[in-house]
Amino acid sequence: MALLEIKNLQVRVEEREILHGLTLTIDAGKVHAIMGPNGSGKSTLSHVIAGKPGYEVTGGEILFKGEDLLAMAPDERAAKGVFLAFQYPVEIPGVATMTFLRTALNAQRKARGEEEYSTPDFLKKVREISKQLNIPQDMLKRGVNVGFSGGEKKRNEVLQMALFQPSLCILDEMDSGLDIDALRIAADGVNALRSPERSMIVITHYQRLLNYIVPDVVHVMSKGRVVKSGGKELALELEASGYAQFEDAA
Amino acid sequence: MNVALVKNDSGPAASSVFAAAQGRLPGAGKVADIRREAFAAFERTGLPHRRIEEWKYTDLRALVREVLPLAGTPDAAALARAKVAIASVAIDGATKIVLVDGVVALELSDLAALPSGVSVRTLRALLDEQSNESRGDLLLTKASDPMLSLNAALATDGVVVTVADGVQLSSPLQLIHVATASKVARYSRSHVLIGQGARAALVENSIAAEGAAAYQANDAAVIWVGDEAALSHVRLMRDATDVVNVSSELFTVGAKSKLSLFNMTSGGAVSRLQAFITLAGEASELIVNGVNLLRDKQHGDMTLVVDHAVPGCTSRENFRAVLDDRAHSVFQGRIIVRQDAQQTDGKMMTRALLLSDEAEADSKPELEIFADDVSCGHGATAGALDDSLLFYLQARGLPEKQAQALLIQAFVGEAIEAIEDDDLRERVIAAAQDWLEARA
Numbered sequence: 300m301a302l303l304e305i306k307n308l309q310v311r312v313e314e315r316e317i318l319h320g321l322t323l324t325i326d327a328g329k330v331h332a333i334m335g336p337n338g339s340g341k342s343t344l345s346h347v348i349a350g351k352p353g354y355e356v357t358g359g360e361i362l363f364k365g366e367d368l369l370a371m372a373p374d375e376r377a378a379k380g381v382f383l384a385f386q387y388p389v390e391i392p393g394v395a396t397m398t399f400l401r402t403a404l405n406a407q408r409k410a411r412g413e414e415e416y417s418t419p420d421f422l423k424k425v426r427e428i429s430k431q432l433n434i435p436q437d438m439l440k441r442g443v444n445v446g447f448s449g450g451e452k453k454r455n456e457v458l459q460m461a462l463f464q465p466s467l468c469i470l471d472e473m474d475s476g477l478d479i480d481a482l483r484i485a486a487d488g489v490n491a492l493r494s495p496e497r498s499m500i501v502i503t504h505y506q507r508l509l510n511y512i513v514p515d516v517v518h519v520m521s522k523g524r525v526v527k528s529g530g531k532e533l534a535l536e537l538e539a540s541g542y543a544q545f546e547d548a549a
Numbered sequence: 550m551n552v553a554l555v556k557n558d559s560g561p562a563a564s565s566v567f568a569a570a571q572g573r574l575p576g577a578g579k580v581a582d583i584r585r586e587a588f589a590a591f592e593r594t595g596l597p598h599r600r601i602e603e604w605k606y607t608d609l610r611a612l613v614r615e616v617l618p619l620a621g622t623p624d625a626a627a628l629a630r631a632k633v634a635i636a637s638v639a640i641d642g643a644t645k646i647v648l649v650d651g652v653v654a655l656e657l658s659d660l661a662a663l664p665s666g667v668s669v670r671t672l673r674a675l676l677d678e679q680s681n682e683s684r685g686d687l688l689l690t691k692a693s694d695p696m697l698s699l700n701a702a703l704a705t706d707g708v709v710v711t712v713a714d715g716v717q718l719s720s721p722l723q724l725i726h727v728a729t730a731s732k733v734a735r736y737s738r739s740h741v742l743i744g745q746g747a748r749a750a751l752v753e754n755s756i757a758a759e760g761a762a763a764y765q766a767n768d769a770a771v772i773w774v775g776d777e778a779a780l781s782h783v784r785l786m787r788d789a790t791d792v793v794n795v796s797s798e799l800f801t802v803g804a805k806s807k808l809s810l811f812n813m814t815s816g817g818a819v820s821r822l823q824a825f826i827t828l829a830g831e832a833s834e835l836i837v838n839g840v841n842l843l844r845d846k847q848h849g850d851m852t853l854v855v856d857h858a859v860p861g862c863t864s865r866e867n868f869r870a871v872l873d874d875r876a877h878s879v880f881q882g883r884i885i886v887r888q889d890a891q892q893t894d895g896k897m898m899t900r901a902l903l904l905s906d907e908a909e910a911d912s913k914p915e916l917e918i919f920a921d922d923v924s925c926g927h928g929a930t931a932g933a934l935d936d937s938l939l940f941y942l943q944a945r946g947l948p949e950k951q952a953q954a955l956l957i958q959a960f961v962g963e964a965i966e967a968i969e970d971d972d973l974r975e976r977v978i979a980a981a982q983d984w985l986e987a988r989a
Contacts, residue, residue, distance in 0.1 A: 349944050350943070350944070351940050351944075352936065352940065372943070372948070372949070373940065373944050374944075374946050374947055374949070374952075376944075377943070377944055378946050382944075383944055385941065385944075388941070389938050389941045391938055391941070391942075391959065392959060392963075393960065393963060394955055394956070394958075394959045399945075399955070402947060403942070403945040403947055406945075406946040406947045406948065406951060407946035410946065410948075442959075459945065463945075
């Protein structure tokens with residue numbers, strides 16, 4: 300069954316159209332990789348799904364669990380289960396990571412009509428997850444991502460994913476800026492979250508990440524459209540032959 | 550010409566306000582002479598206006614227009630209303646000193662059970678009982694300013710607090726100004742002396758009892774911090790929305806001492822804190838932080854003059870303004886480093902967060918450096934909330950207003966975190982949260 304249906308999506312940034320009628324279906328419980336050259340619209344797609352301002356949707360629709368996603372504010376999308384792991388997570392000085400995590404989790408729960416977590420329950424949960432991800436406790440006392448290394452920032456994103464338990468995770472260029480060790484830790488964290496109730500969209504330029512997070516389906520994007528879809532072997536094919544063939548096709 | 554401009558159609562001239570107040574002002578003889586001279590000094594300029602450099606951004610002649618009549622002595626009903634109002638700010642365990650409409654309210658204050666080493670007298674009693682001697686000094690200051698002169702002319706009461714040498718106070722002194730009357734003005738003047746080696750916290754609140762509106766407050770405090778002493782002074786200004794509050798504070802800091810001043814203004818229509826601080830003893834440390842949380846057409850001004858008169862002192866000023874709607878915040882910070890004040894380390898930072906296109910922030914840092922071996926600097930920024938941070942928080946489930954509130958808290962937190970006492974810091978944070986919640 301489809302978790303996310305994107306139909307003929309057209310998106311402009313200022314006066315330039317970036318997505319020219321993109322159609323994509325993400326199945327429940329599956330990991331979909333989206334590959335493509337720089338400028339193909341991969342990050343735009345992730346931002347539009349998450350609701351980032353500055354993008355004008357001029358046509359098409361996005362249905363999430365059958366509901367009109369584009370009609371929802373970013374916080375409503377988060378509460379419904381959409382999670383974007385940022386390519387470059389921002390630093391927020393003065394907002395302690397723990398405060399941020401608790402505020403965000405309880406805001407989502409409140410929006411869903413669920414009870415807010417008590418402080419001891421919350422702390423226990425965060426400690427468990429951060430231990431699995433090898434995140435030191437003192438990091439959680441610091442401002443959100445302030446002074447974190449690239450790897451630590453990505454692990455902090457995975458920590459949030461584990462805490463919020465979204466039904467759709469979008470990983471935007473998760474491998475950018477990470478060395479192999481950092482990548483492996485982050486990827487292990489992501490793999491631990493794979494489940495029949497959770498879908499993932501793994502956006503990447505390189506095949507390397509897909510050695511660690513093995514996708515069920517691979518899509519190739521070029522010039523604002525999905526130009527080819529296939530199994531995980533498609534990623535290897537791309538690694539060998541490059542994107543040039545699709546640039547011509549699109 | 551100035552006298553004429555102080556008048557307006559709806560109010561009496563300042564001179565008739567002063568004349569009408571005569572019977573209510575304590576002190577005769579020399580004290581009365583000082584009052585007359587101070588009033589004459591005020592009348593030379595009248596309400597300060599934009600052509601007076603120090604008042605360039607806070608033009609009282611345009612914003613205020615008139616000097617209101619002196620508030621009457623509070624009656625039993627007023628005191629009862631004041632009592633209700635102070636419950637919202639009173640700190641458990643603190644030694645409370647309550648002034649109602651500028652008059653010390655003994656029945657609401659904790660003067661009967663002062664901590665050992667602390668003495669409190671009222672200004673009124675001191676001026677009345679020693680009026681033929683030299684207590685006129687209580688109305689004199691080194692700094693000269695029209696509103697300070699008006700305060701000297703009309704100061705009705707206040708307290709003179711002494712913390713004896715070596716006394717370490719474990720709970721704060723709390724000076725609470727309560728307004729109960731409307732369309733009147735109050736003038737109070739207090740003195741605080743922190744003895745050598747003593748340590749104290751002084752909290753000052755300005756609030757309105759229910760129904761009090763459109764009053765004018767002019768409170769002055771003259772504060773001495775002795776050698777090797779420490780004072781943390783926290784001011785929370787939450788006047789009624791249509792109020793004018795101009796407060797002046799004058800500090801003299803001895804050697805090897807620490808003064809930490811924090812002011813937060815979230816009430817009032819027109820507010821100004823002007824602090825004149827002289828670092829008079831070597832190796833002392835000064836921290837002055839402030840937060841203005843303003844909305845609608847509120848105007849808030851923090852004006853500092855820090856005088857490094859001797860070598861080897863450090864000063865840090867950190868000011869934050871959060872401005873919504875058509876609010877206007879002013880920060881003026883002057884650091885003077887005298888010729889002898891070598892090894893001075895003075896830094897000043899002011900940042901404004903504009904939540905609306907129509908809000909305005911003016912910052913005027915000034916460094917006057919006459920010594921050659923110093924490290925001084927200042928910085929100023931003004932801008933909106935960072936969209937990328939807002940989106941990150943929203944993408945994690947925080948509704949827009951809540952995301953903004955979290956970022957605003959972090960922004961003002963940079964100025965609040967200097968308050969060392971956990972309880973006082975939490976109170977200030979809670980007061981800032983009240984403002985944010987009213988916004989949501």
